[in-house]
Amino acid sequence: MNAANAARELVIQRLDFVGNACKNEEQRLLEEVQAEDERAHQSILTQQVHWTEALQKLAALRTYLVDVITNLDDQDLVVST
Incomplete structure (x- = not known):
């Protein structure tokens, strides 16, 4: 049971890490698009x-x-006149 809990906790931690990485990348891309929009x-x-x-x-x-x-x-x- 402890191994299953530990494995579940590890999966949750990895999903949280991936989710945060995606949010950070989304924010970076949004800022880049906004800067390009301002330049245009x-x-x-x-x-x-x-x-x-x-x-x-x-x-x-x-x-x-x-x-x-x-x-x-x-x-x-x-x-002429």
Whole structure:
């Protein structure tokens, strides 16, 4: 009976050890995923800033080009008359 109790206790200890190891690994992986998620989020925010800046530059360039074309057309009309 004592041998069976000792064997049972050993099995329980090993299961507890494995369970704790699994919990620790799960926590480590969760922290790793959260860190990667934060890096990805920061990267997305950075890309959004770059795209916003690029769109603003394109809008300014479009406005400038429309203004230049409009003024050239008006000047051509004045010169032709």
